[in-house]
Amino acid sequence: MCTSIIYPAGDYYFGRNLDLEVDLGQRIVITPRNKNLEFREMPNLEHHYAIIGMSIIRDDYPLYFDGINEKGVGMAGLNFNGPAHYFPVQQGKDNIASFELVPYILATASSVNEAKKLLANANIANLNFSDKLQAAPLHWIIADKTGASITVESTIEGLKVYDNPVGVLTNNPEFPRQLVNLSNYRGISPTAPENTIAPKVDLPVYSRGFGSHFLPGGMDSESRFVKATFAKMHAPVGNSEVENITNYFHILQSVEQQKGLDEIAPNTYEYTIYSDGSNLSKGIFYYRTYENSQINSVDMHKENLETSELITYRVQNQQEINHQN
Numbered sequence: 301m302c303t304s305i306i307y308p309a310g311d312y313y314f315g316r317n318l319d320l321e322v323d324l325g326q327r328i329v330i331t332p333r334n335k336n337l338e339f340r341e342m343p344n345l346e347h348h349y350a351i352i353g354m355s356i357i358r359d360d361y362p363l364y365f366d367g368i369n370e371k372g373v374g375m376a377g378l379n380f381n382g383p384a385h386y387f388p389v390q391q392g393k394d395n396i397a398s399f400e401l402v403p404y405i406l407a408t409a410s411s412v413n414e415a416k417k418l419l420a421n422a423n424i425a426n427l428n429f430s431d432k433l434q435a436a437p438l439h440w441i442i443a444d445k446t447g448a449s450i451t452v453e454s455t456i457e458g459l460k461v462y463d464n465p466v467g468v469l470t471n472n473p474e475f476p477r478q479l480v481n482l483s484n485y486r487g488i489s490p491t492a493p494e495n496t497i498a499p500k501v502d503l504p505v506y507s508r509g510f511g512s513h514f515l516p517g518g519m520d521s522e523s524r525f526v527k528a529t530f531a532k533m534h535a536p537v538g539n540s541e542v543e544n545i546t547n548y549f550h551i552l553q554s555v556e557q558q559k560g561l562d563e564i565a566p567n568t569y570e571y572t573i574y575s576d577g578s579n580l581s582k583g584i585f586y587y588r589t590y591e592n593s594q595i596n597s598v599d600m601h602k603e604n605l606e607t608s609e610l611i612t613y614r615v616q617n618q619q620e621i622n623h624q625n
């Protein structure tokens with residue numbers, strides 16, 4: 301399972317937790333402006349916006365899990381096993397394979413509005429990257445540096461693009477149902493509630509944090525949707541980049557999956573392999589991993605973006621303890 305958020309703090313910060321049972325060997329990958337991007341059913345893009353994000357590379361192609369572009373648009377693919385449905389290539393449509401969608405949108409859209417226009421005639425084609433890398437059942441969140449955010453879901457009913465008023469995405473069920481479920485938690489608050497159940501009875505507030513007594517805390521995607529929304533909506537805005545990115549990671553950590561808590565097969569557990577977040581205005585990509593709580597950063601603008609070869613950075617996975625004596 302995964303969780304993705306956009307956090308407003310002066311600048312906007314966008315990224316995700318990647319929860320899975322295996323590390324796929326992803327790297328931080330920068331696609332510079334002149335890297336020739338090939339698509340199965342769409343024209344090549346020889347010149348486009350530069351992208352930075354978490355990705356694996358196969359046959360010199362960046363298979364992004366999530367990323368942002370130099371215009372301040374961010375996008376993440378999250379598991380959507382069950383409802384996800386991709387279609388055969390359709391005449392007259394912009395046929396984009398599911399594994400092409402992140403590079404396609406980030407290479408060409410300078411805002412969420414532009415992404416919406418690109419998606420208006422899109423068909424998510426049921427093509428596999430290769431026999432070994434079959435299409436993954438995903439849905440997507442797209443956000444930009446103005447704070448706008450949408451959810452993209454291709455189901456048996458076709459391609460749906462929803463405005464995302466909370467700026468959060470997890471996994472199943474379909475996005476509208478996540479919002480309906482959120483209504484059940486209208487009362488969740490940082491403040492202790494009034495005694496409305498029996499006003500004449502003395503019901504003491506016997507603990508701090510009473511306003512979130514009924515906040516779900518499970519690993520499941522409905523629980524994470526509610527918890528991440530609560531954490532994000534009430535997160536403070538810091539006075540510096542360091543404070544903001546620190547707050548950002550605290551929000552994602554509220555829905556982190558620790559090893560041992562989510563058994564997906566006998567003795568196999570899903571866990572938060574990495575958390576990442578980018579400053580959408582500055583093009584700085586930050587991440588931490590399960591093994592390494594240090595916040596690391598890669599600034600796309602410190603690379604020459606006018607080049608044509610993929611640029612990669614190894615994920616720093618070593619915990620460094622600052623021994624003070």
Ligand SMILES: C[C@H](CCC(=O)NCC(=O)O)[C@H]1CC[C@H]2[C@@H]3[C@H](O)C[C@@H]4C[C@H](O)CC[C@]4(C)[C@H]3CC[C@]12C
Pocket residue numbers: 301302318319320324356363364365366377378379380398399428429433434435436438471570
């Ligand atoms: C499984 C995760 C989503 C995390 C999640 O929700 N996980 C677990 C769960 O709920 O079961 C998704 C996010 C991005 C996906 C990858 C990207 O889409 C890129 C690539 C696309 C290929 O079609 C399949 C492999 C490959 C490399 C995908 C494998 C599955 C990934 C890594």
